[in-house]
Amino acid sequence: MTKRIISILMENSPGALSRVVGLFSQRGYNIESLSVAPTEDVSMSRLTLTTLGDDEKTEQITKQLNKLIDVIKVIELSNSVFIERELMMIKLKATGSAREEIKHCVDIFRGQIVDVTPTIYTVQLVGDSDKLTAFIHAVDETAVLEVVRTGISGLSRGEKVLSL
Amino acid sequence: MENLSGGDLLTRALTDVGVELIFGYPGGAALHIYDALFRQNKIKHILVRHEQAAAHAADAYARVTGRVGTVLVTSGPGATNAITGIATAYMDSIPMVIISGQVPSARIGEDAFQETDMMGVSRPVVKHSFMVQDPSEIPIIVKKAYYLASSGRPGPVVIDIPKDMTDPNQFFEYRCPNTVSIRSYTPTVKGHGGQIKKAVRAVMAAKKPIVYIGGGSLAGQGPELLTRLVKKLGVPVTSTLMGLGAYPGTDEQFVGMLGMHGTYESNTAMHNSDVILAVGARFDDRVTNKIEKFCPDATVIHIDIDPTSISKTIAAHIPIVGSVESVLRDMLKMIETSGKSLDTSALNSWWQQINEWRDKHGLYTQNRFDTSGMIMPQEVVQAVYEVTHGDAVVTTDVGQHQMFAAQYYRFDKPRRWVTSGGLGTMGFGIPAAMGAQLANMDETVACFTGEGSVQMCIQELSTCTQYNLPIKIININNQALGMVKQWQDMNYDSRYSEILYEDSLPDFVKLAEAYGHVGMKVTKREELKDKLKECFAMKDRVVFMDIYVDPHEHVYPMQVPLQSVGDMFISRTERT
Ligand SMILES: Cc1ncc(C[n+]2csc(CCOP(=O)(O)OP(=O)(O)O)c2C)c(N)n1
Numbered sequence A: 001m002t003k004r005i006i007s008i009l010m011e012n013s014p015g016a017l018s019r020v021v022g023l024f025s026q027r028g029y030n031i032e033s034l035s036v037a038p039t040e041d042v043s044m045s046r047l048t049l050t051t052l053g054d055d056e057k058t059e060q061i062t063k064q065l066n067k068l069i070d071v072i073k074v075i076e077l078s079n080s081v082f083i084e085r086e087l088m089m090i091k092l093k094a095t096g097s098a099r100e101e102i103k104h105c106v107d108i109f110r111g112q113i114v115d116v117t118p119t120i121y122t123v124q125l126v127g128d129s130d131k132l133t134a135f136i137h138a139v140d141e142t143a144v145l146e147v148v149r150t151g152i153s154g155l156s157r158g159e160k161v162l163s164l
Numbered sequence B: 001m002e003n004l005s006g007g008d009l010l011t012r013a014l015t016d017v018g019v020e021l022i023f024g025y026p027g028g029a030a031l032h033i034y035d036a037l038f039r040q041n042k043i044k045h046i047l048v049r050h051e052q053a054a055a056h057a058a059d060a061y062a063r064v065t066g067r068v069g070t071v072l073v074t075s076g077p078g079a080t081n082a083i084t085g086i087a088t089a090y091m092d093s094i095p096m097v098i099i100s101g102q103v104p105s106a107r108i109g110e111d112a113f114q115e116t117d118m119m120g121v122s123r124p125v126v127k128h129s130f131m132v133q134d135p136s137e138i139p140i141i142v143k144k145a146y147y148l149a150s151s152g153r154p155g156p157v158v159i160d161i162p163k164d165m166t167d168p169n170q171f172f173e174y175r176c177p178n179t180v181s182i183r184s185y186t187p188t189v190k191g192h193g194g195q196i197k198k199a200v201r202a203v204m205a206a207k208k209p210i211v212y213i214g215g216g217s218l219a220g221q222g223p224e225l226l227t228r229l230v231k232k233l234g235v236p237v238t239s240t241l242m243g244l245g246a247y248p249g250t251d252e253q254f255v256g257m258l259g260m261h262g263t264y265e266s267n268t269a270m271h272n273s274d275v276i277l278a279v280g281a282r283f284d285d286r287v288t289n290k291i292e293k294f295c296p297d298a299t300v301i302h303i304d305i306d307p308t309s310i311s312k313t314i315a316a317h318i319p320i321v322g323s324v325e326s327v328l329r330d331m332l333k334m335i336e337t338s339g340k341s342l343d344t345s346a347l348n349s350w351w352q353q354i355n356e357w358r359d360k361h362g363l364y365t366q367n368r369f370d371t372s373g374m375i376m377p378q379e380v381v382q383a384v385y386e387v388t389h390g391d392a393v394v395t396t397d398v399g400q401h402q403m404f405a406a407q408y409y410r411f412d413k414p415r416r417w418v419t420s421g422g423l424g425t426m427g428f429g430i431p432a433a434m435g436a437q438l439a440n441m442d443e444t445v446a447c448f449t450g451e452g453s454v455q456m457c458i459q460e461l462s463t464c465t466q467y468n469l470p471i472k473i474i475n476i477n478n479q480a481l482g483m484v485k486q487w488q489d490m491n492y493d494s495r496y497s498e499i500l501y502e503d504s505l506p507d508f509v510k511l512a513e514a515y516g517h518v519g520m521k522v523t524k525r526e527e528l529k530d531k532l533k534e535c536f537a538m539k540d541r542v543v544f545m546d547i548y549v550d551p552h553e554h555v556y557p558m559q560v561p562l563q564s565v566g567d568m569f570i571s572r573t574e575r576t
């Protein structure tokens, strides 16, 4: 079982997302993360989904997704070279010497501090999932107050495009 | 062009897609639609007695005609009552459109009276669903729904219509294109040429081939093409419960149904085969038994219109996505132009082997049940088969009687066998018989049922009265939930947990009479044939035959659980 990233182009219509999500629970597949938004053509949405599975299971998942009437195209990104990004915002307790330490860490990870109070830093970080996780481990865990991650978005490298 | 209300747009659109018959039941949210129906005369509506029956009847109508069945129900309880019937159609890939009334748009989400999220509730058991959000969209949605229901792998499609969408005081232009296309839906019809060539090569090189057909082979010209191919190759053919009739059941090359209650010869041939040509079948668990032990020597060729069916349970060596019709046609052409045939001596010894299996434990080469005591359920089916000259449209309920019917009523023609295979829905039999009868009033329609199942939709006897649907109900009365009892006998030391009725069964003869029908009780073997003749001679009456049979009989063969396809109990005392 390895992490699989599936990219879906689908109709931006009511009920479409619930059909995708419903399929996963109905067939006993798990969803690790999910991110979805309309594309440049607002009649379509692009959805990136990560799940765990072996080859057979992933093939069955992509076939089942393709069978949904609202789904236009499906590819498994993790089948070839691809780029993945995730955005994280993390609220950290930042007082005294911790303020400098956190700022240093944010610089190393090429993040940005996007909100500041006398006791709090809110940090924004973009990267692949492992980088975001590494940042969480890098800061003092007692300082972490809140974490919000968007889930992975991704696309293929090179010429390959997922479009109508 | 005149403008129409949403209700009239709907009936007009339904007429335009060729709907002649609707099975339904009215209620508040569907009232505008019912009024529109009242004001037209092209579509006939059949008022059932329970929405489940509407769905089953429409489903059976679709199975026997090959056309889309249509259901109309109200919101809330009307919609939820239909769900069992929708799920039944979904599991067996039956084309059906279900129109459900919904509370007015402005009330949705407020827990309004009779509000149920039909889109949500039906989602896992439909091919697709629509909610009407603008009345002018009704015609195009109807068109899309019928297209989706009947193309690719068929299935049920729901159209949920909030009440305000059919407001009789708001008018819209009727606009509908002649054809619809859906950009995200393009079923693959034509099979890949290279794959077909590979398949043909594998079949032609086979020494112990078998053709395994399922419900998918009934589509379009599937049965004719299949018969031509099987005849041309001279190979054995077996069928799932769903595929019965796609290949002539009395033909020499047909080795019977396969699977849990398949014949000894078909399961044994499957297990020993070297090439399996699967046509519109889906390697269901009632067929494969334990996946890991499935047909160890076989190269699997799998033809199916639905890619998800391929390699879902059994990995296909040669997958072919496409319609059965198109792929079989291409295969035939390739085989016919090559002028080649299978290795005759290998095929002869394969047949010799199969015929030995037939002689040893075959269902049709010998009497496999005891005829010294009470009437046996198998002989009831045999007797009905003889009396109807094998030419009835047969519907069933679910249980032992269903399996006996599948084993002993041999269908030479397609679309005459109507049974709930995938979902196994008790209560299906009578409403299905109504739908089948309405599809053709001249046919003899027989429903094999059990005293358990028949009580799940017994209220439909009233519908039969109203519309003069002269179905023949063959109640194989074993005074128990026989199939459950069989499992309790085999796996629970005959601890009969909740399968007996303790003398509470109704007098079915009086019950039939109360609905205005004829009822007959049969308990003696000597009377069976004559009473059945009497029954089927009453062409214009519903006849309820309450036939008491041996309550201890089991269905055999039966695959031994968790073993191979060919591992079977042949009788209470014999195992392969
Ligand atoms: C709606 C529904 N409930 C429960 C079952 C489980 N079940 C399968 S067969 C069976 C017994 C059916 O009894 P009967 O109709 O008398 O048929 P028999 O097996 O006795 O021929 C039951 C309860 C089912 N298939 N459908």
Ligand SMILES: [Mg+2]
Pocket: B399, B450, B451, B452, B476, B477, B478, B479, B480, B481, B482
């Ligand atoms: Mg019974």
